[in-house]
Amino acid sequence: MVLFTGKNHVRAIGEIGAIFRNGAFADVMWPPKQGGESWHTVYSLRQFGPAEIPYATLSALLGYKPNFQYPGQLVLSGEQARAGIDGLLITTRKALEDAGAVTPPGTVRELPVERQHTRSTTVERAAQQVLFNRDESALVIEFRGTLTDTTVKRFARAAGICDIFLNGPEGYELIEAKSRVERGYVREALAQLLDYARYAPGVVGRLTALFPQPLGPKELHLLHHYGIDVIHRAAPGVFERVPAPDRAREQMRSMWESREPSP
Numbered sequence: 446m447v448l449f450t451g452k453n454h455v456r457a458i459g460e461i462g463a464i465f466r467n468g469a470f471a472d473v474m475w476p477p478k479q480g481g482e483s484w485h486t487v488y489s490l491r492q493f494g495p496a497e498i499p500y501a502t503l504s505a506l507l508g509y510k511p512n513f514q515y516p517g518q519l520v521l522s523g524e525q526a527r528a529g530i531d532g533l534l535i536t537t538r539k540a541l542e543d544a545g546a547v548t549p550p551g552t553v554r555e556l557p558v559e560r561q562h563t564r565s566t567t568v569e570r571a572a573q574q575v576l577f578n579r580d581e582s583a584l585v586i587e588f589r590g591t592l593t594d595t596t597v598k599r600f601a602r603a604a605g606i607c608d609i610f611l612n613g614p615e616g617y618e619l620i621e622a623k624s625r626v627e628r629g630y631v632r633e634a635l636a637q638l639l640d641y642a643r644y645a646p647g648v649v650g651r652l653t654a655l656f657p658q659p660l661g662p663k664e665l666h667l668l669h670h671y672g673i674d675v676i677h678r679a680a681p682g683v684f685e686r687v688p689a690p691d692r693a694r695e696q697m698r699s700m701w702e703s704r705e706p707s708p
Contacts, residue, residue: 446459446460446526446529446539447459447460447461447615448503448529450515453499453514454497454498454499455496455503456495456496456497457493457494457496458493458494458496458535458576458577459490459491459493459494459576460490460492460493460533460534460537460538460576460698461489461490461491461494462488462489462490462491463489464486464488465487465488465508466485466486466487467485467487468483468485468610469691470487470560471483471485471486471487474487474522486637490674491538491539492537492576493537493576494577495579496577496579497579498533498582500512500513500514500515502586503529503533506528506529506532506533507521507525507529508526508528511638515665529592530580531599532586532589532598534577534578534581534582534585534622535576535584536575536577536605536606539578540601540606541605543601543604544602544603544605545561546601546602546603546604546606548681559645562620573604577696578624580624580625581608581622581623581624581652583654584624584655585609585655587681587682588609588622588655588676588684589609590682591682591683591684592611592613593609594613595612595613595614596611596612596613596704597609597610597611598611598612600645600646601689602644603642603644604640604641604643604644605635605640607620607645608620608621608622609622610645610646610672612647615652616648616650616651616652617647617648617651618649618652618653618654619640619642619645619649619651620653620676621623621637621638621653621654621655621697622654622655622656623640623654623656624657625656626658626659626660626664627657627662627664628663628667631654631660631667631668632667634654634673635668637673638652638653638690639671639701642701643701648701648702649701649702650698651694652673652674652675652697653676653686654668654673654674654675655676655677655684656675656676656677656678657678658677658678658681659677659687660675660677665687669687669689669690671693671694671697672689672690672693672696672697672698673689674686674687674688674689674698675687675689
């Protein structure tokens with residue numbers, strides 16, 4: 446991943462594709478100044494999206510002081526890099542490919558003979574994924590700041606990459622964040638939670654949808670019908686949980702605990 450910084454903010458986020466060294470190519474792209482040196486190392490981007498993340502937010506995730514200014518180029522790896530990627534809810538195509546959620550580029554598929562003689566063909570496009578959702582990321586970062594005595598992670602499986610996977614005093618909880626409260630977003634959260642629960646690296650005891658404001662009665666009833674809790678932002682740094690009825694949660698738990706067989 447590469448985070449483009451400036452003016453005290455992360456201004457854009459990209460997923461690196463190819464990396465190569467070619468002085469002639471680089472000089473065409475970025476002509477060197479008279480007597481200056483070339484930028485020989487070149488990389489492409491598989492995905493790219495604008496962002497507006499204050500340095501202080503990023504520094505909190507990476508363990509730096511709030512006034513750290515990110516001068517020049519900084520290369521991070523290991524747990525520190527993972528903390529930034531997961532903390533900002535960055536979803537890379539590489540992670541999705543590794544998890545089997547999308548087909549890697551260049552994959553060759555065999556076709557039956559009869560399908561090779563049809564007069565028409567269908568082009569299968571790779572699944573479109575959002576690299577970074579600024580509103581959902583900000584909501585999750587704020588919510589995570591309220592958690593104590595809890596291990597917070599994400600996991601990638603064939604269903605995709607979840608937003609939050611908690612291991613707290615009450616066991617495992619899977620949380621999906623949405624930036625809006627309209628019914629389409631609520632239905633999307635419902636589908637993702639039920640899908641991710643099958644792949645969770647632990648038996649999930651509670652499914653929860655996270656929203657920036659309270660849901661309407663119909664949307665709240667939809668999630669509660671399937672035993673899913675709702676957490677909404679009530680004020681800056683304050684979140685309220687509206688739990689699903691215990692009976693609905695227990696009725697649905699057998700479905701959550703139905704594990705997807707390993708490939």
